[in-house]
Amino acid sequence: MRRHLTLAAYSLLVALVTMLGQNPDYRPDPTWRAPDDAARKVNPLANRPGAAAGGKKLFLRNCAECHGDGSGIEKKHSADFLLPVVQEQSNGTIFWKITNGNTGRGMPSFSKLPELERWQLVLYLRTLKPVPSPL
Amino acid sequence: MDIVRSAARPLLPSKPPSLHFVATSLKHKVDRFLDRAGHGRLALPILSCNSVASNIQMRFFLLLLPVLLAPMVSLAQESPYFVTYDHHMEEPGNLDLEVSATTDVPRTGQKYYFAPWMEFEYGVTARWTTELYIEGQTTYGGSTVFSGWRFENRFRPMKREHWINPVLYLEYENLNEASRIQKEIVGGGPDITSPNSELRNTPAHELETKLILSSDFHDWNVAENFIVEKNLSKGEGFEFGYAVGFYHQLATLASGAKCRFCRENFLAGVELYGGLGSTLNFSGGNTGHYVAPVISWLVSDNATLRFSPGFGLTHESSPVLFRFGYSYEIQGIGSNLSKLFGSKR
Numbered sequence: 001m002r003r004h005l006t007l008a009a010y011s012l013l014v015a016l017v018t019m020l021g022q023n024p025d026y027r028p029d030p031t032w033r034a035p036d037d038a039a040r041k042v043n044p045l046a047n048r049p050g051a052a053a054g055g056k057k058l059f060l061r062n063c064a065e066c067h068g069d070g071s072g073i074e075k076k077h078s079a080d081f082l083l084p085v086v087q088e089q090s091n092g093t094i095f096w097k098i099t100n101g102n103t104g105r106g107m108p109s110f111s112k113l114p115e116l117e118r119w120q121l122v123l124y125l126r127t128l129k130p131v132p133s134p135l
Numbered sequence: 136m137d138i139v140r141s142a143a144r145p146l147l148p149s150k151p152p153s154l155h156f157v158a159t160s161l162k163h164k165v166d167r168f169l170d171r172a173g174h175g176r177l178a179l180p181i182l183s184c185n186s187v188a189s190n191i192q193m194r195f196f197l198l199l200l201p202v203l204l205a206p207m208v209s210l211a212q213e214s215p216y217f218v219t220y221d222h223h224m225e226e227p228g229n230l231d232l233e234v235s236a237t238t239d240v241p242r243t244g245q246k247y248y249f250a251p252w253m254e255f256e257y258g259v260t261a262r263w264t265t266e267l268y269i270e271g272q273t274t275y276g277g278s279t280v281f282s283g284w285r286f287e288n289r290f291r292p293m294k295r296e297h298w299i300n301p302v303l304y305l306e307y308e309n310l311n312e313a314s315r316i317q318k319e320i321v322g323g324g325p326d327i328t329s330p331n332s333e334l335r336n337t338p339a340h341e342l343e344t345k346l347i348l349s350s351d352f353h354d355w356n357v358a359e360n361f362i363v364e365k366n367l368s369k370g371e372g373f374e375f376g377y378a379v380g381f382y383h384q385l386a387t388l389a390s391g392a393k394c395r396f397c398r399e400n401f402l403a404g405v406e407l408y409g410g411l412g413s414t415l416n417f418s419g420g421n422t423g424h425y426v427a428p429v430i431s432w433l434v435s436d437n438a439t440l441r442f443s444p445g446f447g448l449t450h451e452s453s454p455v456l457f458r459f460g461y462s463y464e465i466q467g468i469g470s471n472l473s474k475l476f477g478s479k480r
Contacts, residue, residue: 053391061436065466100295103261111296112214112223114354114387117399 028085029105034096041092045119055124058117062110077105081128094122213439214356215431217458218319218408219380221358222300222349224291225258228469232256235441235460237316239453245327247275250282250315254462257469262291272315272331280335283310285318289347296351304345304360312337317456319343320410321364322374324423324451340367356404357381372414380406382429400433409448423452438463 045051060069066078079086086094098118101109110118213231214221225231233254241247252270259265268285287306313334315325321343326334342365349358362376382404389399409424411417427445434440438461445456 050391051388054389057391057393058389101261103291103294106227106261108224108226108258108261109296111351112221112356114384116354116387117389120389 028079029102032097032102032105034090034093038096039090039092041095043091043095043119043122045116045123046091049123051120052123052127054117055120055122056127058113058121059124062113063121066107078107081125087126087128091119091122091126094125095119098122213431213441213462213464215382215402215404215429215441215443216358216378216380216406217427217429217441217443217460218317219358219360219378219406220289220302220304220345220347220349221356221380222291222302222347223356224262224289224302225256225264226466227258227261228467229258230255230465230468231462232465233460233462235316235458238457239327240455240457241327242454245453246277248315248327249273249275250317252316252318262294264289268316268318270310270314270316272313274331278331280311280313280331282314282316282335283308283339285310287343298350298352300349302347302349304343304347306343306345308339308341308343310339310341311335312339314339319345319360319362319364319376319378320408320423320425321362321376322371322410322413323416323421324410327453338368341365342367354387355381355383372416374413375411375417376409377411378406378408380404380408380429395434402429402431404429406443409452421451422449424448425452425456427456427458437465 067081068078081087089097095118097107098110098113098121100111101107103109110121113121213233214223217235231254233256234251235254236249236251238249239247250270250272252268254266254268256264256266266285266287266289268287270282270284271280272282273279285306285308287304290303290305292301292303311334312326312329313331315327317325344363346361347358348360349356358378358380360378362378364374364376365371366374382402384399385401385403386398390397394400405426405428407424407426410422412422425445425447427443429441429443431439431441441458441460441462443458445458447454447456
């Protein structure tokens with residue numbers, strides 16, 4: 001019984017720390033919206049889950065400096081990919097946002113990465129497990 | 136160095152207290168920043184010899200160095216072009232340090248030269264990149280000269296990606312006529328026959344503008360640059376030049392493993408550049424033109440090597456131009472500096 005309580009308390013603590021590690025300051029830019037046809041695009045690597053490993057490598061190289069390494073947030077105004085507001089977006093929307101950036105708010109365009117590599121990034125982002133927003 | 140200078144400590148009471156206070160508070164501030172950043176405290180003693188101000192600068196530099204160079208992994212796969220510009224800007228807050236050189240195979244009666252330059256490229260915002268160049272030149276059997284500096288800015292007017300992405304380029308060049316790095320070729324190209332002793336005394340204050348058009352199409356980058364340059368030091372009219380290029384990443388899917396020699400780390404392409412004469416003599420025929428294969432290799436997460444042999448297409452061109460460069464990117468240098476000076480962002 002005591003062991004179970006310890007385990008439950010530990011799990012709660014991990015969940016709490018993970019939630020607090022998120023970026024509640026992040027406010028999505030309402031004007032940064034993918035066109036409908038772009039938002040509907042399907043990830044061509046959807047049935048190649050192994051490609052996510054390459055996506056992780058690209059993520060750490062290109063994105064982690066601002067967005068964190070997937071376990072927390074680095075910069076105040078960058079999106080935390082663990083947040084539901086990010087994870088609820090379609091694959092096509094995320095792909096479009098990586099491609100175009102939001103240069104007015106400091107997010108550069110990553111169109112220099114080949115198209116498949118950008119889809120690999122989307123694939124990797126889907127492997128990050130979202131947790132409920134903190135109250 | 137600090138140990139040697141600390142021998143002057145007995146002079147401390149005679150120093151102006153305000154300067155010593157500045158030195159102390161600066162050290163504490165940097166130490167606090169290092170503690171917060173997890174770098175640990177640097178055990179540099181407070182210096183207090185006669186030249187307190189110069190010591191502050193020296194220690195500040197020593198303290199700043201690890202802070203600035205500490206940042207971690209970063210993207211450094213630069214475009215392989217040496218002359219052509221595309222629309223991809225430096226990421227905001229990142230500093231790209233680059234060392235490059237141009238050398239040639241001369242024609243009969245000409246001499247070998249070696250023209251190195253350093254580039255400091257900084258992403259001010261996602262749509263504005265600024266760059267400082269310092270360059271020199273050595274001629275075989277001649278002399279080595281400092282040939283000047285350049286300050287360039289690139290602005291990307293459009294927010295989103297389009298079929299064609301324009302970039303506006305403005306550069307001020309404080310050079311002398313000994314400059315041979317040939318970052319661009321305008322007018323009739325550089326004078327490679329006169330001796331350095333003569334060329335170095337001929338200043339060339341120049342303003343250069345470019346219209347850069349660039350597209351990413353099916354993982355190929357295609358870029359076109361139109362160049363107009365005005366030498367403010369003498370009446371050469373407006374000089375014109377061009378550069379076009381394309382490149383492609385050798386593999387378009389990243390492997391999961393860390394690798395240095397896999398194809399995804401290589402970009403290859405071709406660029407074509409040359410002069411188009413000037414308003415005084417508008418002609419593309421008797422100027423230098425080159426076709427140059429380009430290749431870049433992402434050596435590590437933050438370093439890129441580039442190489443390009445350029446082949447002269449006209450009699451005014453050198454038969455072969457070799458260019459090579461090494462670039463090292465430091466991420467987040469802007470935000471690190473902001474934190475150092477108290478910003479909470």
